[in-house]
Amino acid sequence: MSLKKEKSIKFNFDVSAYRLIGRELITDRITALFELVKNAYDANAENVTVEFIDINPLTPNSKIIIKDDGIGMQFSDIKNKWMVIGTSSKRRERLSPAPHKRKVAGKKGIGRFAVDKLGDKLVLRTQKKNSAELLCLETDWSYYSKLEDSQLKLNFEEEKPFFTDVENKYWYDNGDKEVQGTTLEISQVNEIWTENDINRAFKELSKLVPPNPSKTNAYPFNITIKSPYKDFDNVKVKTQLIDFATKKVELTFDKKKGVQEILQYKKGSLNKIKVPERPCGFLKLTLYYFDQPAKSKYKKHFNSEIDGIKIYRDGIITTPFAEYVADRNKQKDILGIDKRRWSGFFERLSTRDLLGYVEITDENNPDIIESTNRQGFVENEAWEELRRFIIEQIVQLESFFKNAKNVERTKTKSGLGAANQDLKILKREIASVKKEASPKVQEKLRSIEANLGKIQGSVTKSINDYSKLEKESKQQENLFMSLVSLQTYAAMFSHMTKHTLGHILTGAEYFYNNYPNPNLEDRFISISKSIYKEMLKLRKGVDFMLKYAKSDTELEEINLKELIVNLFDNIYVDRLNEEGIRTIVEIKDNLILNYNRKAIEDIFDNLISNSIKALKNNNEKIIKCSSLTSSDEVTILFSDNGIGIKEKDKHRIFDIFYTDTAEEGGAGMGLYMVKTRVEAMQGNIEVIDNEFRPTGATFKITLPFKK
Structure with a gap:
């Protein structure tokens, strides 16, 4: 039986809480201003004035006054809402009172502490309609600061007031029954407000509501800024409309x-x-x-x-x-x-x-x-x-604007070519006319010919420069594609090298410790063959990586089956074996593609890499590549029985930067690169119903012959 008597203990807030939820939480002045203006919106205000007094330079009279004509507060609101940290009042009541019924913006219950970012002292004056009393509350953040400093000098165990123990003065003044709303008078202003600062506040407050909201507010919300600066002396903040867009x-x-x-x-x-x-x-x-x-x-x-x-x-x-x-x-x-x-x-x-x-x-x-x-x-x-x-x-x-620019470039190039041809025709016609013209006319025509020659030279140079620019742009994009594939392959090559060198090292150590020994001759021969095979594998991996140093404009005849088998059996063999993935290749031996080898390897390199990720959690793992040929095209099906592609994602899997394997290092580039490579071959790639249903994915690649 326990002899301990249960007791209880409460959490308390250190006095430093005032800055933790004030100036150190909301560290930008405009954000602080926003929070206080949004409070006026939640209070059904239709008009808010933000007034800056003596804010450059700062004086003892410097103030920021935020005044609204909202519903105001009574003492119970001050006690149970304003003075309660993290109050749930706006989470409970998500609409402001009728008739406005605005969806309230505040939910955290700490927005009012933004005052501390603007100044050290606050006097709040608030009044409900038909009330003859104006309720006033004073909060002096500088007192909290001094109290915090003094407590740092005390022994940690000494009794000291907590944040919630500090008293805040309140009183009543005479009010006007026809007036309602709340005024925040912030003094002991912390920082100078320059004209640029006021301008920024003006511009950001103009974004409080969207430029073209889907719903028109039945009740207006007007913000006015008053300041010592000429351009912001009693100026109304207007929602900035958007115009001139392309x-x-x-x-x-x-x-x-x-x-x-x-x-x-x-x-x-x-x-x-x-x-x-x-x-x-x-x-x-x-x-x-x-x-x-x-x-x-x-x-x-x-x-x-x-x-x-x-x-x-x-x-x-x-x-x-x-x-x-x-x-x-x-x-x-x-x-x-x-x-x-x-x-x-x-x-x-x-x-x-x-x-x-x-x-x-x-x-x-x-x-x-x-x-x-x-x-x-x-x-x-x-x-x-x-x-x-x-x-x-x-x-x-x-993608849309890139295509539009490409179309425009094609038109420009075509127009330059047409202009060049027209100039040639014009020069021939002038030469023909010149033969029969008088000496005086011939002299004029020669001058015209000379000018036309200069123009034609400029046009020809423009065409050549344009072609050079196109070529450089294409080289940049091809380089990028290679870098993306190289990034994928580099990890695989590192993995393969680690395993291969491990096998070679094990064999070499055996030789080092046991050679010569006539009794182990057969074992030495077996290990030598194994080391040779591992070295060949390593050389193939190096050769595969070196292809990135070659031009990707060189065309050659490529046996598609041999290319894919090489990827499966040499480049990815260690990873496939480690993951327990079975591969199936059903492609005719005589299927030859005349294209750039690196580009085609890029396509299947990325597809294999994606399939390995998709098969991660499967028990039985299969990757299959097959082909069908017709008189005018070849169809390649690349499938796996992995997690598959969600129906809602099928329309975007080829988009640049889209990935659902970010945790495994996916950057959203692989399938975009595959699609770009296939389309460069005048082909098409799409996701179709998977042959390993109900799971998995099948990519259908169609390539035309004689293109």
């Missing part, structure tokens, strides 16, 4: 049918298709792309930069931005748009080319959760899928 894309969803719109680029056309709901939930996405002329017009008209994509929940911005830095290259990129790998290729779009907004809701996207410091989102599957969704749409746009 292309606009809008995606929506149908919840009843359970489908989400996405973009799909195919054969020169950018289309919308419908796919099942993604793990991030249903959402709306509006994207605006700006080419260089459009950027110039936008910047000139709005005096603002193109700055990427914002996320809105129920009509109000979630995280307004990451913390501000003057150098845009150092700006945080929470969506990963500017940090995509291999960014030097494929004419990718960045946040300086795109404006846009994502519209999510509590109902449809409950698992997308803003981080407490308002500088990002909680890392989970829903957030990761949302980022992936946005990037995928941008990739489709990139």
